[in-house]
Every structure is written in C-alpha cells, then in structure tokens.
Amino acid sequence: MTYIDDRQPPKREDRLGTCTAFGGELCGLKKRFGGGCSMVDNERAFRQGSICQMIPAIAILATLPDTVVIMHGAVGCGGSNHTYQAATRSRQMLATDNPRGVQWVSTALGETDVVNGGEQKLRGAILDADARYRPAAIFVVSTCTPSVIGDDVDGVIDAVRDSVAARIVPVHCEGFKTKVMATAYDAVYHGVARTLMDQLEEPEYSSIDSTLEREAERLRRSRLVNLLNVSSMGDDDEAELSRLLRSLGLEVNIYPCFAQPENIRYAAEAALSVSTCPTHDDYFVSFLKDTFDVPYVLQHMPLGIANTSDWVRGAAAALGLEAIAERLIEREVAELQTALEPIRAKLAGKTAVVSAGEVRTLSFATLLHELGMRTLAVRPYHYDEFGAPAAERLVEVDPSLTVNVATMQPYEAVNIVERTRPDIYIGHNADSVWAAKLGVPCLPVYGGPNTYMGYQGVYDIARRLARKLANPSFNRRLAEHVRSPYERAWLDADPFSLVVQEECADV
Numbered sequence: 001m002t003y004i005d006d007r008q009p010p011k012r013e014d015r016l017g018t019c020t021a022f023g024g025e026l027c028g029l030k031k032r033f034g035g036g037c038s039m040v041d042n043e044r045a046f047r048q049g050s051i052c053q054m055i056p057a058i059a060i061l062a063t064l065p066d067t068v069v070i071m072h073g074a075v076g077c078g079g080s081n082h083t084y085q086a087a088t089r090s091r092q093m094l095a096t097d098n099p100r101g102v103q104w105v106s107t108a109l110g111e112t113d114v115v116n117g118g119e120q121k122l123r124g125a126i127l128d129a130d131a132r133y134r135p136a137a138i139f140v141v142s143t144c145t146p147s148v149i150g151d152d153v154d155g156v157i158d159a160v161r162d163s164v165a166a167r168i169v170p171v172h173c174e175g176f177k178t179k180v181m182a183t184a185y186d187a188v189y190h191g192v193a194r195t196l197m198d199q200l201e202e203p204e205y206s207s208i209d210s211t212l213e214r215e216a217e218r219l220r221r222s223r224l225v226n227l228l229n230v231s232s233m234g235d236d237d238e239a240e241l242s243r244l245l246r247s248l249g250l251e252v253n254i255y256p257c258f259a260q261p262e263n264i265r266y267a268a269e270a271a272l273s274v275s276t277c278p279t280h281d282d283y284f285v286s287f288l289k290d291t292f293d294v295p296y297v298l299q300h301m302p303l304g305i306a307n308t309s310d311w312v313r314g315a316a317a318a319l320g321l322e323a324i325a326e327r328l329i330e331r332e333v334a335e336l337q338t339a340l341e342p343i344r345a346k347l348a349g350k351t352a353v354v355s356a357g358e359v360r361t362l363s364f365a366t367l368l369h370e371l372g373m374r375t376l377a378v379r380p381y382h383y384d385e386f387g388a389p390a391a392e393r394l395v396e397v398d399p400s401l402t403v404n405v406a407t408m409q410p411y412e413a414v415n416i417v418e419r420t421r422p423d424i425y426i427g428h429n430a431d432s433v434w435a436a437k438l439g440v441p442c443l444p445v446y447g448g449p450n451t452y453m454g455y456q457g458v459y460d461i462a463r464r465l466a467r468k469l470a471n472p473s474f475n476r477r478l479a480e481h482v483r484s485p486y487e488r489a490w491l492d493a494d495p496f497s498l499v500v501q502e503e504c505a506d507v
Contacts, residue, residue, distance in 0.1 A: 002286065002287055002290045002291065003167065003190070004193055004194060004287060004291070005353070007024055007170075007172070007185060008172040008187070008190065009183070009186040009189075009190040009283065010179055010186075011178035011180065011183050012178065012182060012183045012186070012377075012382075013040050013178060013179070015186075015386060016384040016385060016386075016507065017038060017039070017040045017179045018040065018182075018382050018383070018384040019039035019040060019042055019383045019384065019405055019499070020035070020042070020180060020380060020381075020382045020405060020406070020407060021042040021043055021044050021405060021406065021499050021501070022039060022042055022181045022403060022404070022499065022500075022501065023382065023403070023404050023405070023412075023496025023499045023501075024402075024403060025038075025118050025400045025401065025402065025403065025497065026052065026169070026378075026391065026394060026395050026398065026399055026400070026401040026402075026403050027361060027395055027399035027400065028403075029383065029391065029403050029405070030388075030391050030392070030395050031395075032504055033384075033385075034381065034388065035386065037502070037504035038502060038504075039383070039501070039502065041502050042405075042499065042500065042501045042502055043499075044409070044498050044499055044500065045498040045499075045500060046411075046498045047409065048408075048409055048410060048411050049391055049408045049409065049410050050179070050181075050407045050408050050409070051172075051181040051381070051407050052175030052181065053078065053173045053174045053175055053177075053178055053180070053181045053182075053183050053184035053187065053406060054080070054174075054175050054184065055080050055181065056104065056145060056181055056182070056185065056231070057141065057171055057173040057184035057185075057187055058080050058081060058084065058136055058141065058229050059084060059190065059231035059232075060184075060185070060188050060256060060257060061139045061141070061171065062081060062084035062088050062102040062104075062231075062286070063084070063087075063088055063091070063231055063256075063257040063258045063304045064137070064139075064256070064257070064258070064259065064260075064261060065092060065096075065100075065258065066101045066135050066136040066137070066260060066261065066318040067103065067135050067136060067137045067138065067139060067258060067261060067463075068104065068105065068129040068130075068133050068135045068137075068138050068139070068140065068166075069081065069102065069103070069104040069105075069109070069138075069139045069141060070104070070105055070106070070107065070125050070126065070129060070138060070139065070140045071104060071105070071106040071123070071141050071143065072106075072107045072109075072118065072121075072122050072125070072140055072141060072142050072146050072147045072151070072153060073106070073109055073141075073142070073143030073144065073146060074109055074110075074143070074145055075104075075106045075108040077106070077141075077143045077144075078104055078106040081102050081104045081313045082102075084102055084231075084412075085101045085102050086162070088101050088102050089101040091235060091258055092258075093233065093468055094180060095184030096425070099168070101337040103133055103135070104285040105125055105128070105129055105476065106125075107121040107122050108121075109121065109145050109146065113149075114143075114145065115352075117144070117150075117151055118146050118149070119150060119151050119152060119155075119156050120152050122140070122146075122151065122153065122156050123156050123159070123160055123368060125159060125304065126138060126140070126156070126157070126160050126164060126168065127163065127164065127175040127456075130166050132164060135163065135166050136166060136260070136261045136262055137166055137167045137168070137169055137195075137261040138164070138166045138167070138168050138169065138197065138319050139169045139171055139191070140157060140168060140169065140170050140171065141171045141173060142155060142170065142171065142172045142173065142174060143173075143175070144174045144175055144176050146276050147172075147174075147176075147177070153170055153172070154170055155271075156429065159315050162292050167195055167196060167261065168195070168426040169191040169192060169194075169195040169196065170195075170324040171187050171190050171191045171219070172187055172191075173187040173188075174192075178254055179406075179407070180254075180277050180382050180405060181381065181382075182280070182357070182381075182382060185279070185280050185281075185283060186283040187217040188256075189256075189287065190283070190285040191289045192256065192264060192284070193284065193291075193470075196261055196262075196264050196265055197264070197265050197267075197268065197291070197292075198265055209288060220251070221269055221270070221271055222271050222319075223249065223250050223251050223270055223271065224250070224251045224252075224253060224269060224270045225245060225250050225251070225252060225253070225270055225271060225272045225273070225274050225315065225319075226253050226254075226255065226267045226272070226273040226274065226288075226294070227241060227242060227245065227253065227254045227255075227274055227276070227283070228255065228256070228257070228273060228274065228275050228276055228277075228280070228281045228284070229254055229255070229257045229258075229276060230257065230276060230277050230280045232256050232360075232447060233257070233276065233446070233452075233453065234447070234449060234450065234451070234452075235398035235450065236449065236450065236451040236456075237451055237452055237454070237457065238254055240451055240453055240454035240455070240457060241276065241302060241454055241457045242254070242365075243454075244302075244312055244328070244332075244454055244455075245274070245297075246492075247328050248312070248316055248319075248321050248324055248325060249321070249324065249326075249330065250319070253266065253267060253270060254290050254336055255267055256284075265293070267288060268288060268291075268292035268294060270283065270294055271294075271319065272294065272295055272296065272297065272315065272319060273285045273288055273289075273294055273295070273296040273297070274296070274297050274311075274314075274315045275296065275297060275298045275299075276299045276301060276302060276453065277301050277357070277359055277360070278299060278300075278301070278359055278386035278389075279357055279358055279359050279384075279386045279387070280357075280476045281296075281298060282291055282298055282386060285298055291319075295318060296313075297314040297315050297318055298386075299314055299389050300314065300363070300389060300390070301313075301359045301360060301363045301390070301453075302453050302454050302457075303360065303363040303364060303452060303453060303457065304363055304364070304370055304458060305333060305367070305370050305455070305458055306366065306370065306393065307363050307366065307367070307390070307393070308453070308454050308455055308457075308458070309329045309333065310327050312328065312329055313326075313329070315324055318494070320454070332455045333455070335455075336455045336458060336459060339459050340458070340459065340462055342370070343463060344372050344460045344462075344464050345468040346469065346470070347371050347372050347373050347462065347465055347466060347469070348373075349372070349373070349374065350373045350374070350423040350424065350465075350469055351373065351374050351375070351376050351422045351423045352365075352368055352370070352373055352374070352375050352376065352400035352422050352423065352424050352426055353375070353376055353377045353378070353416060353417060353420060353422045353423070353425050353426070353427075353435070354375060354377075354378050354379065354426045354427065354445070355378070355379035355380075355381075355413065355425075355426070355427035355428065355431050355432075355445070356379075356380070356381065356426075356427060356428060356431075356446070357380065357381050357382075357383060357385035358380035358382055358386065359377065359381050359386060359444075360445060361378050361380040361381075361388050361448070362378060362380060362387055362391055362393075362394050363390045364387035364426060364445065365378050365394050365397075365401070366393050366394050366397065367461065367501045369394075369397045369398075370458070371458075371465070373459075373465075373481065374398075375398070375401060376401075376402065376420040376422050377401070377402035377403070377404060377416050377420055377422075378394075378401060378402070378403055378404070379403075379404045379405075379406055379412075379413060379416070379427070379431075380403070380405055381405075381406070381407045381408075382405060382407065383405045400414050402416065402420075404416060404495065404496070408430070408431060408441060410431070410434050411486060412495050412496070413431065413434050413435070414434050414438065414484065414486050414491070414497050415486070415490065415491055415493070415495035417434070417435050417438050417440060418438060418491045419491070419495070421440070422435075422440060423440075423469055423472075424440065424442065424443055424465065424468055424469060425440045425441070425442045425443075426442070426443045426444075427442070427444075427445050428444070428445060429444060429447075429463065432444070436475050436478060437478060437479060437482045437484065438479055438484070439471065439472075439475050439476045439478065439479030439480075440472075440475055441468045441472040441474075442468075443464060443465060443468055443474050450464070
C-alpha cells in the first residue's frame with residue numbers, strides 16, 4: 001500500500017505495529033510477534049536517552065550532494081549536522097575537487113516565533129538558500145517546534161515553489177510523533193517520492209536505427225539493479241556489494257546516499273531494487289513497485305556468510321540467474337573460509353553483546369556464531385516484521401538468547417553488560433561508551449573506512465575482532481578511573497523490571 005498521496009507518512013507504530021520495549025528470550029519474542037500477539041503497546045515505567053527520528057533523517061540528507069538542508073526549528077536541532085561533516089566531505093572528495101560538506105541553515109525559532117509563528121522565517125530561509133547556494137534541491141526538515149505551534153510547512157513550500165530554481169522537498173520528522181526512530185527513513189523517502197520522482201519519459205530514438213536502439217535500451221534496463229545504500233555504509237561496503245552484483249552480470253545504480261538528487265528518479269528504470277536493510281528500504285521499494293512496477297528483494301542484510309549468500313540468491317532468483325549465483329557463492333565462501341582459518345582460533349568461545357538496529361543486530365549475532373563466538377544478549381532498537389527473518393535464523397542458534405528491545409536506554413544496557421560481562425561489546429558509539437566504562441572492549445557496529453557487508457566484510461570484522469580481543473587493557477584501565485552513575489541496587493535488579501509488556505494468552 002502506498003501513502004504517497006498523503007502529505008506525511010504514517011508512523012511505524014501504526015503502519016507496522018513496531019515494538020520498542022521488550023525484555024526476555026529470543027524464542028519468546030519470536031513466538032509473541034509471530035503468533036499475532038500485539039507488542040506495539042509495550043511500554044516502560046522509565047525511559048532514559050532515546051533517539052529522535054530527526055537524527056537518522058539528517059544522516060541521509062547530509063550525504064546528498066548539491067543540496068541544502070533547512071532545519072525549521074530551534075537552532076539546537078541543527079547541531080547533529082556537524083556530526084556528519086567529516087564523513088560527507090571525505091566521500092565528496094572521492095567524486096569532486098570541491099567538497100562542500102553538509103550545507104545547512106536554520107530558521108532558529110525563538111520565543112517570539114513560538115508565539116507568532118515561524119512561517120515567514122521559513123519562507124525567507126528557502127529564498128536565501130536558493131539564492132546563496134543555487135542547489136539542485138532544498139530539504140526542509142520540520143522539527144518539533146513548528147509542528148507544535150501549527151506552522152503550515154507544506155503551504156509555505158507550495159507558495160514559494162515557483163520562485164526558486166531548486167526542487168523543495170519537505171521532510172516531516174518531528175521527534176515527538178513516534179518512538180520508532182526508523183520512521184525517519186519513511187519521512188525522507190516520502191518527501192523524495194512526492195517531489196523528486198517524476199514520471200520518466202520514453203527516450204527518443206532515431207528513425208534509422210530505432211529497432212537496434214530500443215533493443216539496446218531494453219537490454220540495459222534488464223541488467224540494471226538499484227542497490228539501496230544506507231548512511232551507515234561506507235564506500236568499501238558499496239564496492240563489495242557492487243562487486244557481487246556485477247559478478248552476476250548486472251549493472252548497479254546506487255542510491256539514495258551520495259546520489260545526485262536529479263539522478264534518484266532514474267531508479268524507476270531498473271529491472272530490480274535490491275535492499276541492503278529491510279528496515280531502511282521497505283517504504284521506498286514498495287513505492288517503486290506500486291508506481292513504476294520495479295520489483296524488489298527485501299529480506300536479508302548482507303552481513304555474515306549465510307545472510308550474504310541468501311542476499312545474492314535473492315537478487316539472482318528475481319532475474320533468473322540462479323545457476324550463476326550458486327557458482328559465485330561456492331567460490332566466494334570457499335575462499336573466505338580459507339582466509340578465516342588462522343583467525344578462528346583467536347575468536348573461539350569469546351562472548352559478545354550486540355546493540356544496533358533490528359536487522360543489523362540480529363544479523364551480526366549470526367555472523368559471530370559463524371566465527372565461533374557466542375552472543376550473550378542482543379539489543380535491537382525496535383522489532384517488527386523486518387526483523388523476523390534474521391530472528392528466525394538466530395533462534396536456531398540460541399532460542400534462549402537474551403533480547404532487550406530498546407532504543408538506547410543505557411540503564412538497561414549497563415545492567416545487562418554488568419551481569420553478562422562479555423569479552424566485547426558491539427554497538428553504536430553513543431551506546432558502546434557505557435560498556436567501555438565498565439572495562440569491556442568495544443567494536444563499532446558500523447562506520448569508518450571499514451568493510452562490514454558481503455564476504456569481504458566477514459573477513460574484515462573477524463580481523464578487527466581478533467585485534468580488539470588481543471589487547472583489552474585500555475578499557476580495563478578506563479574502568480578503574482570511571483565511577484558508574486548506577487547504584488548497586490539497580491545493577492542487582494532484573495534489567496527488564498521496568499518494561500511493561502502486554503499480556504498474551506498464547507505465550
């Protein structure tokens with residue numbers, strides 16, 4: 001179902017029944033969700049440190065070249081743009097001699113604007129951004145304040161649209177509207193779909209060789225696949241996944257991150273869209289299917305041996321390339337297993353706790369099992385139908401695995417790490433800091449000039465894990481000089497004592 005006619009997409013609690021609070025065993029989570037037991041109303045008696053959906057929205061928008069991001073709200077809401085400056089500039093340097101980094105402005109709403117409204121400031125910001133930067137697109141990010149006071153953001157955009165050269169894209173990602181930060185992906189894709197995805201016109205062919213030209217175009221489109229990237233992927237991840245798809249004889253169009261705004265619409269020409277993260281991509285690939293009849297593969301994140309193999313199989317099966325895929329997988333896996341042989345002994349029996357988005361967390365835990373390690377607990381930021389395939393694979397490894405569905409909530413993370421004492425903690429930087437203070441070595445769950453995806457990613461993760469585990473002295477010494485803010489009474493308590501779960505008769 002497409003929501004493209006609506007000005008804003010629905011929140012994921014309503015669209016998918018997404019759960020943000022759960023504590024228990026993996027088999028219980030799987031049974032509850034798969035058995036039709038609603039988990040959307042699960043709640044916490046106490047919350048500490050979540051993530052606003054505006055943050056992952058900016059993570060995508062900050063990557064797009066030749067654009068300006070207007071933060072419509074208080075000036076502090078734009079502070080997260082600074083987080084992405086280094087990554088954006090480094091990627092832009094690969095494509096241009098004049099990297100500009102993240103170009104953003106703020107309407108800087110204050111107390112007077114809260115009373116009188118901020119629409120005039122927004123109108124002025126749009127006109128100024130267009131005149132000053134001459135971008136291809138302007139993204140207007142609507143934060144909490146204008147939504148609370150009732151600014152007609154879309155009305156302002158409609159009024160000035162004909163006065164500027166840039167395409168203006170509204171992105172409604174007000175943080176208070178949802179507890180599921182992944183709703184941000186829908187907000188970005190919704191704006192892109194409504195504003196940048198024009199109907200493509202049929203190419204003009206010459207009268208002399210029109211038959212040959214039409215056949216050449218047909219063949220090109222039959223081999224073209226959309227590879228959906230995410231802001232947490234590096235260029236090495238994209239190179240690895242592109243290599244695998246090209247090994248099947250396919251051409252690759254990578255979007256949306258770091259893609260030129262005017263080129264995003266050419267995703268409608270592809271024969272197939274291949275997702276790298278179902279949580280991230282489902283809204284847009286569904287739109288492409290409903291609007292342009294572009295089929296999609298949306299199941300696994302190519303993280304780990306089995307998941308990568310199934311990801312390749314999925315793309316190949318959609319285009320009738322199964323035989324080529326099986327030969328590719330056999331060759332790649334054999335080479336990888338040989339390369340991993342000297343590393344396995346260093347990882348055998350080591351333990352970990354993993355925390356990140358739902359698909360990445362559950363897939364990473366399966367990857368650790370493939371390397372001979374044992375996962376003690378997983379902390380997916382939320383859970384819905386897109387985590388189910390990864391959970392299905394992981395439950396075969398350890399049905400009693402501890403699951404803490406939580407967007408951050410560091411008090412629960414500290415409790416779990418304190419009682420499990422893993423050899424390593426794998427998570428986001430803002431999340432891992434708590435484990436680091438407890439003396440546990442940490443590995444970023446993504447980011448930097450590292451490969452995580454595909455077969456190359458498995459090898460690189462294994463090498464980095466071995467290095468981290470070989471010398472944990474920094475974190476041990478850090479723990480000696482850091483005082484935990486959590487009292488012993490909390491650390492001895494059940495970490496899920498404040499999670500309020502809906503009763504389910506079938507569980």
